[in-house]
Amino acid sequence: MLISTLQFSKSKSQKRPFKINIRVVLSLLLVLSTVFVIGNQAFAEKDKDTLIYSWASNVGELNPHLYSPNQMFAQAMVYEPLVKYAEGGKITPWLAEKWTVSPDGKIYTFTLRKGVLFSDGTPFNAQAVKKNIESVLLAKGRHEWLELVAQIDKVEAVDDLTVNLFMKHAYYPTLQELCLIRPLRFMSPAAMPEDGNTSKGIKKAVGTGPWVLVESRKGEFDLFERNDKYWGEKPKFKKLLIKVIPDPNSRVIALETGEIDLIHGAAGHGAGQISLDAFERFAKDPQYVTGISQALATRVMAVNSKRGATADINVRKAIQHAVNKAAMVKAIFYGVEKQADTLYPSDTPYSNIPLKPFEYNPESAKKILDNAGWKIDSANKIRSKAGQELSIDLCFVGNDSQQKAIAEVIQGDLSKVGIKVNLIGEEEDSNINRQKTGEFNMIFNETWGAPYDPHSFCSSMRAPSHADYQAQIGLSMKAEIDSKISQVLLSTDETKRQELYSYILTTLHDQAVYLPLTYMTGVIVHKKDLKGVVYGPTKYEIPFELFERL
Numbered sequence: 001m002l003i004s005t006l007q008f009s010k011s012k013s014q015k016r017p018f019k020i021n022i023r024v025v026l027s028l029l030l031v032l033s034t035v036f037v038i039g040n041q042a043f044a045e046k047d048k049d050t051l052i053y054s055w056a057s058n059v060g061e062l063n064p065h066l067y068s069p070n071q072m073f074a075q076a077m078v079y080e081p082l083v084k085y086a087e088g089g090k091i092t093p094w095l096a097e098k099w100t101v102s103p104d105g106k107i108y109t110f111t112l113r114k115g116v117l118f119s120d121g122t123p124f125n126a127q128a129v130k131k132n133i134e135s136v137l138l139a140k141g142r143h144e145w146l147e148l149v150a151q152i153d154k155v156e157a158v159d160d161l162t163v164n165l166f167m168k169h170a171y172y173p174t175l176q177e178l179c180l181i182r183p184l185r186f187m188s189p190a191a192m193p194e195d196g197n198t199s200k201g202i203k204k205a206v207g208t209g210p211w212v213l214v215e216s217r218k219g220e221f222d223l224f225e226r227n228d229k230y231w232g233e234k235p236k237f238k239k240l241l242i243k244v245i246p247d248p249n250s251r252v253i254a255l256e257t258g259e260i261d262l263i264h265g266a267a268g269h270g271a272g273q274i275s276l277d278a279f280e281r282f283a284k285d286p287q288y289v290t291g292i293s294q295a296l297a298t299r300v301m302a303v304n305s306k307r308g309a310t311a312d313i314n315v316r317k318a319i320q321h322a323v324n325k326a327a328m329v330k331a332i333f334y335g336v337e338k339q340a341d342t343l344y345p346s347d348t349p350y351s352n353i354p355l356k357p358f359e360y361n362p363e364s365a366k367k368i369l370d371n372a373g374w375k376i377d378s379a380n381k382i383r384s385k386a387g388q389e390l391s392i393d394l395c396f397v398g399n400d401s402q403q404k405a406i407a408e409v410i411q412g413d414l415s416k417v418g419i420k421v422n423l424i425g426e427e428e429d430s431n432i433n434r435q436k437t438g439e440f441n442m443i444f445n446e447t448w449g450a451p452y453d454p455h456s457f458c459s460s461m462r463a464p465s466h467a468d469y470q471a472q473i474g475l476s477m478k479a480e481i482d483s484k485i486s487q488v489l490l491s492t493d494e495t496k497r498q499e500l501y502s503y504i505l506t507t508l509h510d511q512a513v514y515l516p517l518t519y520m521t522g523v524i525v526h527k528k529d530l531k532g533v534v535y536g537p538t539k540y541e542i543p544f545e546l547f548e549r550l
Contacts, residue, residue: 049238051547052260054245056399056428059222062205062213065136065183065198068432072181072540074242077224079185079207082110082129082178085451087537089349091175095124095186095208096163105170105492112161116231118188119212120204126157131196132186133165139199145460147489148177148184169490172497173455180451181540210235210545219244236532236548248401252278255525262526262533264542274523275401276334282525289533293522296539297449298340301394301410301442301515302435302467306474309390310441314372315419316512319442320358321365322417325517328409332402333518340516343505348453350501355509365417376418383418391420392441395434398425403444406517410442438470445471446520449539458485458504471513481507 059074082096093099096110116124133155136143143149151171156164167174178184188206192198205213210230215223224240243260245251252274254260265273283290309315325339341357374383374390383390394410396403404425411421421442434440445467448457461468462482472478481504488500508514522535532546 048549050241051237051239051262051544051549052241052243053262053264053542053544054243054251054254054260055222056244056246058216058218058244059213059242061202063198063202064185064187064205064207065132065139066142067182068429070182073542074213074222074224075185076181076209076541077211077240077544078205078209078213079181079187080209081180081185082112083175085176085179085537089450091179099175105172106167108165108167108174109158110163110165112163113231114161116208117229118190118206118208119227119229120188120190120206121229122188122190122206124186124208125160126163127160128186128189129163130155130157131189131192133184135192135196135198136183138197142199143183144463145465146177146180146183146456147171147459147486148174151490170492171490172492173489176451177456180456211240233545235545237544240544246399248274248278248399255527261530262524262547264524264526264533264535265522274525275405276332276336276523279336279523279525280334287527289524289526289528289530291524291533291535292336293524293535293539295338295345295519296522296535297453297520298343298345298447299337299517299520300340300343300445300447301517302440302445302471303513303515304438304441304443304471304474305511305513306470307438308441309388309392309419311474312372312374313511314368315374315390315392317358318365318368318417319414319419319515320512321361321368322419323410323413323515323517324360326360328406329518332405332409336523337518337521340519342516343508343514344447344453345519350454350498351505353502353505355506358512362413362417369418374418381415381418382420389420390418391422393422393424393439394442395424395426395431395440396444397428397431399428406444435467435470436465438473440467440470442515443467445514449520450537454501454505455489458501459489461485472508472511475511475513477507477511 055071057069060070062070062075062078064075064079080095082094083091084094086092095113095116097113099108099110101108112126118124133152136149137152140149148171151167151169153166153168156166158164186208187202191202191204191206193200193202208231210227210232211224212227213222214225221244222242226235226238245254251263255263263274279290282288303316303319304310329335329337329339342355344351346352369383374385376383394407396407407423411423414421435443447453460466461472462485463469472481484500484504488497491497491500522539524533526533529550530547531550532548534543534546536543
């Protein structure tokens with residue numbers, strides 16, 4: 001810069017000879033080199049105490065009581081629940097040290113942990129709990145998917161550290177749903193709007209969690225710092241920088257060049273953190289440490305029972321028989337994820353029921369379509385019926401390489417039985433909007449894993465804000481399914497509850513509104529200078545506070 005500036009000055013004036021004072025130049029160079037060295041030392045120190053991760057987008061304003069564009073893993077870094085979900089389905093104390101439940105199941109009394117502060121220094125107490133829960137209740141319409149919100153009658157601050165939560169009915173998943181990342185976590189009352197209605201926005205993201213959001217630059221990064229007021233074990237790193245990298249291939253390059261420290265995410269979740277072929281390459285490279293999580297959820301396609309050709313149950317059943325999932329698992333997932341034939345694995349609560357899988361059998365698919373009147377045109381190999389071409393739209397997130405690969409496999413498999421598949425790849429926000437409006441025949445979906453399954457996921461099927469509702473809306477028994485879901489959530493009898501879940505899951509299976517693909521796992525990749533990099537008990541939380549540099 002110094003040389004180019006000097007040259008530019010010379011070209012601007014030719015009237016007087018340009019003289020360079022060598023001593024001045026040398027002095028300037030010495031100053032600059034000193035600054036450069038000092039700056040590099042500071043950067044090295046900062047880098048050593050800064051963990052660098054990446055995500056496909058910014059994390060959002062981090063309103064604890066709202067949804068997209070707030071990213072769940074980041075909300076969990078800042079905000080905490082009364083109770084927390086642990087391995088094996090255990091509910092453990094968190095911001096509440098203990099709790100009791102009344103004999104009729106309608107009153108939960110929580111004793112709060114002493115000495116907890118929000119990151120702005122505001123005390124966490126019963127009044128803060130009350131104000132947060134009441135804020136969520138002010139916007140009930142935004143939380144239709146979560147029955148817990150509908151079942152809360154009122155909340156009472158008994159004293160500074162005691163809270164009573166009054167329920168309208170005995171609701172068996174209460175504690176599980178209090179573990180969820182949103183909407184029932186707690187922010188500083190000082191950061192809430194004056195009227196307490198956080199659905200209109202918040203002043204600042206302030207929670208009791210181990211991290212504090214300190215800076216965001218749209219399309220570039222989000223910077224978090226360790227919460228030094230944190231009541232629990234503090235993060236090993238002082239700072240956490242989350243770079244915005246939408247493309248999985250660019251993320252791989254960023255790890256290889258040292259631009260980021262690790263890749264941590266469910267394959268296919270979190271905007272496709274990494275393709276499994278790249279993961280396999282890292283697994284064979286001794287420079288890297290790789291890991292695979294337990295099964296976290298089920299990867300499925302939601303199949304619309306109301307729109308176009310997939311409104312025909314025969315088409316939906318033919319699709320089930322036509323997709324070669326075993327070949328997909330081998331070619332795309334390298335055996336890392338296992339084939340799924342039901343919406344939930346049998347070890348999910350209430351899901352160990354006798355469901356007969358749709359076996360891969362293209363000839364069965366052809367026979368079903370033939371019998372239903374979908375005849376194949378020998379010229380173009382596409383079936384039609386009463387002038388309607390057997391053509392369906394399969395929608396996916398365009399920059400998710402894994403979704404694209406799966407979509408192409410399904411397209412090829414269905415073409416073999418005479419079904420034309422139009423692939424529609426688009427931005428994530430557009431894809432989410434399709435799930436709400438039902439503008440799809442098939443769309444990528446996934447169950448939510450613990451602690452949501454099956455109660456929260458089934459509860460959401462009744463609200464038109466997810467692909468599940470849209471996939472089911474064309475079913476003649478949709479009202480009955482929704483009624484059974486409402487009943488099961490309020491059931492206090494285990495036998496009756498199992499009967500209701502059996503009806504719900506069997507009906508959805510037989511109606512072929514879901515095409516289960518694989519049981520999803522998460523992957524981890526990092527160089528050997530990190531340790532403590534693990535998966536949490538759910539797919540939505542990343543325990544950054546446990547990670548440290550060697």
